[in-house]
Amino acid sequence: MYTLNLPQIFFNSIITGSIFMLAAIGLSLSYSLSRFPNFAHAEYITLGGYIGFLLFEQLNMHLYIAFTASFLVSGLLSLLSYTVLFKPLQDRGAPMVYLMVASIGLGITIRHIIQQIWGGSPLTIRAVWPRWDIGPLTISGLYLYLIATVISTSIVLHLLLASTIIGKCIRAVSDNIELASSVGVNVDNVSRFVWFVGGGLAGLSGFFMVAIANAIPLLGWRLLIPAFAVTVLGGVGSFYGALIAAYTLGFAENISVIGLTALGLPTDLKMLVFFITIVVVLLAKPEGIIASIRRGLRV
Amino acid sequence: MLLRTVDLSVGYGDLKIVQNVSVEVKGGEVVSLIGPNGSGKSTLIKGIVGLAKVFSGRVLLDELDVTGLPTYKLIRMGIGYVPQRLNIFPNLSVKENLEVSGSWLDKNRMRRKIQEVMDIFPEIKHKMDCKAGLLSGGERQILALARALVAEPRVLLLDEPTASLSPMMADKIFRYIRDIAFTNDIAIMIAEQNVAKALKNSDRSYVLVSGRCVSVESSKAHLSDDQLKRIYLEFMSIKPDSL
Numbered sequence: 025m026y027t028l029n030l031p032q033i034f035f036n037s038i039i040t041g042s043i044f045m046l047a048a049i050g051l052s053l054s055y056s057l058s059r060f061p062n063f064a065h066a067e068y069i070t071l072g073g074y075i076g077f078l079l080f081e082q083l084n085m086h087l088y089i090a091f092t093a094s095f096l097v098s099g100l101l102s103l104l105s106y107t108v109l110f111k112p113l114q115d116r117g118a119p120m121v122y123l124m125v126a127s128i129g130l131g132i133t134i135r136h137i138i139q140q141i142w143g144g145s146p147l148t149i150r151a152v153w154p155r156w157d158i159g160p161l162t163i164s165g166l167y168l169y170l171i172a173t174v175i176s177t178s179i180v181l182h183l184l185l186a187s188t189i190i191g192k193c194i195r196a197v198s199d200n201i202e203l204a205s206s207v208g209v210n211v212d213n214v215s216r217f218v219w220f221v222g223g224g225l226a227g228l229s230g231f232f233m234v235a236i237a238n239a240i241p242l243l244g245w246r247l248l249i250p251a252f253a254v255t256v257l258g259g260v261g262s263f264y265g266a267l268i269a270a271y272t273l274g275f276a277e278n279i280s281v282i283g284l285t286a287l288g289l290p291t292d293l294k295m296l297v298f299f300i301t302i303v304v305v306l307l308a309k310p311e312g313i314i315a316s317i318r319r320g321l322r323v
Numbered sequence: 324m325l326l327r328t329v330d331l332s333v334g335y336g337d338l339k340i341v342q343n344v345s346v347e348v349k350g351g352e353v354v355s356l357i358g359p360n361g362s363g364k365s366t367l368i369k370g371i372v373g374l375a376k377v378f379s380g381r382v383l384l385d386e387l388d389v390t391g392l393p394t395y396k397l398i399r400m401g402i403g404y405v406p407q408r409l410n411i412f413p414n415l416s417v418k419e420n421l422e423v424s425g426s427w428l429d430k431n432r433m434r435r436k437i438q439e440v441m442d443i444f445p446e447i448k449h450k451m452d453c454k455a456g457l458l459s460g461g462e463r464q465i466l467a468l469a470r471a472l473v474a475e476p477r478v479l480l481l482d483e484p485t486a487s488l489s490p491m492m493a494d495k496i497f498r499y500i501r502d503i504a505f506t507n508d509i510a511i512m513i514a515e516q517n518v519a520k521a522l523k524n525s526d527r528s529y530v531l532v533s534g535r536c537v538s539v540e541s542s543k544a545h546l547s548d549d550q551l552k553r554i555y556l557e558f559m560s561i562k563p564d565s566l
Contacts, residue, residue, distance in 0.1 A: 207424040208398035
């Protein structure tokens with residue numbers, strides 16, 4: 025008889041949603057500013073994971089140092105790819121499909137470099153995280169770090185977007201790039217900032233994925249489809265939409281795993297949840313279901 | 324002259340739309356660009372603010388050559404621009420629209436400018452926290468004007484500021500435009516389809532046809548110019564009386 029531990033499923037869904045949120049925010053914001061889906065975003069996730077592994081596991085550095093380095097290195101890689109590759113292409117009038125293909129090429133290159141350095145086998149962080157059993161719920165200290173990171177990131181991003189001039193400029197550029205430029209916003213600087221922060225957050229999601237599971241060169245690629253699903257469901261460029269979509273899909277994934285297990289089907293099929301979400305949303309509400317609801321509610 | 328173009332040719336990609344056009348405007352003056360659809364009025368303005376490709380010629384701001392500078396730099400140097408459509412950020416509040424336009428000013432200066440601008444446009448003063456996308460067409464146009472003023476422009480380029488507005492609202496916008504030019508000594512250049520209103524509300528006007536300037540006169544002279552009426556009649560199906 026298959027028994028469901030609902031509190032644990034709920035908690036695990038929050039963890040999954042938190043990873044999705046960190047992975048997707050940068051993708052969603054950079055997509056809205058630069059107007060193309062950046063497939064190399066997967067490698068910012070992967071690199072962040074490996075940098076965390078290098079510093080925390082291989083060099084025995086403090087968790088916070090590894091955590092910060094994951095953010096900075098992935099953020100810098102993202103910034104560099106925007107400055108050296110995507111921005112010059114855009115300045116030459118490259119259409120979206122060229123930029124997309126360039127991002128796929130860049131992603132493959134970075135992935136192979138990572139594979140050359142660390143190899144293709146899974147690498148695991150051997151640290152033992154503190155655990156607590158609270159009733160039916162088992163909570164790892166690592167998960168609390170993750171939740172704390174997501175809560176603080178959400179608060180900082182909310183304050184940034186709602187209360188600071190740079191945040192308002194980000195929203196303005198996301199709304200209408202030509203108009204933003206026409207009112208004196210330095211669109212290039214705003215884009216650089218967003219690419220750096222978005223890449224950094226992707227690196228953090230990679231760091232947590234490696235700490236929870238293991239490091240493999242396809243780590244980011246596996247998170248990219250959920251990240252795209254979050255972006256599409258939440259509405260491109262909508263931080264609050266992405267936040268809600270990440271947790272919605274986090275729950276959907278965990279529930280789908282239960283369903284697949286009960287049916288005796290392989291749990292890898294859970295990826296179908298994301299593909300179906302992308303297809304249905306693009307067919308029904310291309311601007312994103314959650315963004316549409318928020319517009320309807322005027323929030 | 325505060326702003327002038329010298330033999331400016333502007334277009335998109337390889338297509339030259341405006342050819343060798345020289346226009347000028349001085350502080351406190353309202354100048355209108357009139358001409359039939361597709362005559363290049365909007366393209367000329369976009370060329371001045373760096374949003375369209377300049378093939379040849381120069382843009383001079385206070386005799387300083389600013390041709391080809393990025394748009395945001397031109398705006399910060401004192402050239403304000405209000406596009407024809409999509410000229411507000413609908414997902415930002417009215418206040419945020421104004422703040423973004425003065426993003427490079429220090430906080431106190433920006434607050435002061437917003438207050439000044441609100442005093443000029445009381446219609447939107449009580450809607451500061453309202454999403455700009457919820458404003459009416461007229462209010463949006465007023466917000467776009469207000470937003471341009473926050474950036475402390477010396478020159479203001481307005482692309483079809485009364486497009487799709489009611490005649491009453493169009494009159495109101497023109498009154499604002501004249502007041503802004505007169506009170507703040509701002510040079511204003513308007514690209515306008517509504518020929519009669521543009522001529523009545525400007526000091527001087529340029530007639531563009533097929534990307535070339537075919538006539539420059541005082542607006543008063545243009546209003547009573549039979550040749551201008553003929554030029555228009557060739558390109559537009561309008562009654563001579565409406566000019």
